[in-house]
Amino acid sequence: MQLLDGKSCSQQIRQEIAEQVDQIKSSGGRAPHLVAVLIGNDGASQNYVAMKTRDCDEVGFNSSVIHMNNATTEQKLLDTIAELNADSDIDGFIVQLPLPQHINESKVILAIDPKKDVDGFCPENVGNMNLGLPTFISATPNGIMELLRRYDIKTEGKHCVVLGRSNIVGTPMAILLSRNTKPGNATVTIAHSRTKGLKELCLTADILIVAIGKTGFVTADMVKKGTVVIDVGQTRVSDTTRKSGFPNVGDVDFENVKNKCSYITYVTGGVGPMTRASLLQNTLKAYQRK
Ligand code: NAP
Secondary structure (H helix, E strand, O other), X not given: OEEOOHHHHHHHHHHHHHXXXXXXXXXXXXXXXXXXXXXXXXXXXHHHHHHHHHHHHHHOOEEEEEEEOOOOOHHHHHHHHHHHHHOXXXXXXXXXXXXXXXXXXXXXXXXXXXXXXXXXXXXXXXXXXXXXXXXXXXXXXXXXXXXXXXXXXXXXXXXXXXEOOOOOOHHHHHHHHHOOOOOOOOEEEEEOOOOOXXXXXXXXXXXXXXXXXXXXXXXXXXXXXXXXXXXXXXXXXXXXXXXXOOOEEOOEOHHHHHHHEXXXXXXXXXXXXXXXXXXXXXXXXXXXXX
16 A cells, blocks of 8 residues: 655645746845635634645745634625725635635635636636636536646556545545546446446445545445545544644545555545645736736
8 A cells, every 4th residue: 555645745745836936036126925705713724724824835935815704794894805806916715615604605706716716626727627728627526636636646547436525625626537548537426425336336436535524424435445535534532632732534444445546545645735735826826817
């Protein structure tokens, strides 16, 4: 079994981006600028935004956080998005999900200028991805594609099972892997909570991508020998024995599954850092497109 090391891969990507930013700055240009809009005090969201800001600092981007309180109205958020759309000093921005219940997520996503939608969630960017046109691809599936590419994992002709069909992970992942690209050209099955015979289906997978948010869901008896397993899940659990107090737990029973795999990611240092690296890549792309 070989660990797919998203931490070192993302470090490489950040290094590559930092070199490009150095070149931009040394030829008199301004640094790319990413803004994160954070609503409320959810610990996990605050943590993700802090990490994204740290990443920006490391590669030499400008970054800012707009922190709005939990009672912020939908209209106030939409007004803020309109200001960000119009601000020529800002190349890209994200609205950290999930949003408080009183705010309509679709309305918010539709309000973002697709040219600044570095999360790749807007219909125009999703449509471009479907058609294989240049676009911002949703950061998590894009990061997984990059991980497969950098480890030179063969996907052509393989059967890939994607567990989970969310708009931001499962569905774009399935589309990207089925396209005529490298990596790609896989035969993809997408599964969800209504899928019957999930265990038998998973046992047919050469590549198993798990994005359902159920800790330890994929067990050793669901994985055939030699499978590539990508664990997207990260559920924050309370554990006072751990330094952070709130470690992330994956969707795969890593300890028991790992020995059956050819390659596997671990919840820490796997997909998460690759997702953040993709956001940096998209921000640089937004800057370069201007
Ligand atoms: P989501 O929107 O909640 O979607 C979950 C999907 O899993 C749904 O399609 C659901 O099916 C399916 N599902 C739930 N229970 C299932 C079951 N028992 N069997 C089969 N399918 C089942 O979640 P998401 O946003 O895609 O995120 C999934 C996980 O990835 C979460 O743990 C999240 O924190 C994590 N995540 C990690 C990163 C990262 O950077 N590492 C990024 C994004 C998300 P239905 O459609 O039928 O309900």
